[in-house]
Amino acid sequence: MITLDFDKMGGLVPAVVQDYETREVLMLGFMNEAAWRSTLETGRATFFSRSRKELWIKGKTSGHYQIVKEVRIDCDDDAVLLLVEQVGDAACHTGHRSCFHKEVRGDTVRVVDSPVFDPRKVYGK
Numbered sequence: 001m002i003t004l005d006f007d008k009m010g011g012l013v014p015a016v017v018q019d020y021e022t023r024e025v026l027m028l029g030f031m032n033e034a035a036w037r038s039t040l041e042t043g044r045a046t047f048f049s050r051s052r053k054e055l056w057i058k059g060k061t062s063g064h065y066q067i068v069k070e071v072r073i074d075c076d077d078d079a080v081l082l083l084v085e086q087v088g089d090a091a092c093h094t095g096h097r098s099c100f101h102k103e104v105r106g107d108t109v110r111v112v113d114s115p116v117f118d119p120r121k122v123y124g125k
Contacts, residue, residue, distance in 0.1 A: 002040075005078040006033055012048060015080040017058075017091065020069040023083075026091035027099040029058070031080060043068050045082055062122045064088030089116040093123065 004013050012030040019026055029047035031039065035055055038046040045058040045066035059065030066084035073080055092099040095115030103112045 002073070003077070004033075004036060004073065004080070005076065008078050012050075013078050013080055015045075015047065015082055017045060017066060017082045017084055020083040020085055024098060025100055026066075026084070026086060026097070027058075036080070039068060039082070040071070045084055058091075059087065062088065062090075062093075064090055066091070093119060095119045095122075 006013060009030075011032050013036070015029045015031050017026045017029065018024065029045070030050060031046070032048040032055075035046045035048045038044075038055065038057070042057075045068055047056055047058065048054070049056045057065075065087040066082070067087060068082055068084055070083040071080065072083070086097075090097045092101065094101075095117045096111075096113060097116055098113075101111055101113050102109050
């Protein structure tokens with residue numbers, strides 16, 4: 001098993017997720033050792049939810065899974081890059097394709113794309 005340095009961030013490593021074909025940055029999540037092992041074993045992006053303090057498989061609720069096509073780690077072995085096939089229209093729980101849908105210009109922030117699904121219908125919230 002590849003050993004990552006989970007000590008620097010208290011048991012977690014950041015995981016950047018990009019679309020395998022377009023290289024669009026879809027999201028940033030965090031992995032603990034169990035999420036890392038699950039991702040490698042299942043081929044589905046799995047993260048550790050810092051707010052819920054539990055593992056979550058991306059797409060388990062929404063159906064918008066991320067199938068891992070390639071995994072890279074950085075030079076310090078403390079960050080992960082997942083290149084994925086995004087199943088479903090979006091990676092973001094707000095309904096946007098990417099979690100990075102806000103642009104900063106000077107002292108303002110604007111949303112640069114429209115949601116592709118209604119999160120209330122998907123998550124019931």
